[in-house]
Amino acid sequence: MTSPVLEVSRIRKVFGGVVALEEVSFAVAAGEMVALIGPNGAGKSTCFNVVNGQLRPDEGHVALHGRAITGLPARKIWRLGVGRTFQVAATFASMTVMENVQMALLSRRRRLLSLWPRATRLYRGEALELLERVGAADLADRPCGQLAYGDVKRIELAIALANEPALLLMDEPTAGMAPGERAELMALTAAIAREGRIAVLFTEHDMDVVFGHADRVLVLDRGHLIAAGEADTVRNDPRVREVYLGP
Ligand code: ADP
Ligand code: MG
Numbered sequence: 001m002t003s004p005v006l007e008v009s010r011i012r013k014v015f016g017g018v019v020a021l022e023e024v025s026f027a028v029a030a031g032e033m034v035a036l037i038g039p040n041g042a043g044k045s046t047c048f049n050v051v052n053g054q055l056r057p058d059e060g061h062v063a064l065h066g067r068a069i070t071g072l073p074a075r076k077i078w079r080l081g082v083g084r085t086f087q088v089a090a091t092f093a094s095m096t097v098m099e100n101v102q103m104a105l106l107s108r109r110r111r112l113l114s115l116w117p118r119a120t121r122l123y124r125g126e127a128l129e130l131l132e133r134v135g136a137a138d139l140a141d142r143p144c145g146q147l148a149y150g151d152v153k154r155i156e157l158a159i160a161l162a163n164e165p166a167l168l169l170m171d172e173p174t175a176g177m178a179p180g181e182r183a184e185l186m187a188l189t190a191a192i193a194r195e196g197r198i199a200v201l202f203t204e205h206d207m208d209v210v211f212g213h214a215d216r217v218l219v220l221d222r223g224h225l226i227a228a229g230e231a232d233t234v235r236n237d238p239r240v241r242e243v244y245l246g247p
Pocket of ligand 2: 044045171
């Protein structure tokens, strides 16, 4: 069996007296869409922060393609191919969509910003390809600040893809979107993940989106992973129903 892209083993993370994660273990394979769900405060964002190096776990290990990355600086982990999209839009509002993606490509190639004027010519074709992949080529010359919210989300996806991620972490990617738009963004993400063999780990509150687009679902409750498996199995798990529907 090939090693998974991401392997998280027995992670523990404590904030003061609050145990945010305890004995959390799971893996994500290439091309797989995995949803991490759980009520507010369950530890989902903390889990993402531990994986991408923003937080150091108190115990446990994180491996990327079988290589230990636990405790490496976030920038190094990003270099190794861990991309992330944020709940709050992270584009430069006054720059065009094209410039935002070109900037991301420049950063990936570790080129200095002083190369910017040349980079805008150098990376135009590549940036356009990325925009085509997310269905936003027609928005290339629009300033990001003028885009509809759903479009910004697609541009963020293009920016994340510019880093050629092996693993993409998406923390509440559809927050603030209309239900129809949510399904569209996640269908697009799933298609890109499958085509590019990218492992995707995402959090999501809309259960229709979760069970419609995740291959597997992990359920966190107060820092503990209480269920993990194929979407249909998890959906019918009595403990999951209890957490979501109350006793
Ligand atoms: P989720 O993303 O599932 O809503 P979080 O990972 O943000 O949950 O939070 C898990 C728990 O850890 C919560 O009790 C939260 O208050 C706590 N927590 C998260 N980040 C910090 C922090 N930087 N300092 C102190 N407590 C934190
Ligand atoms: Mg969160």
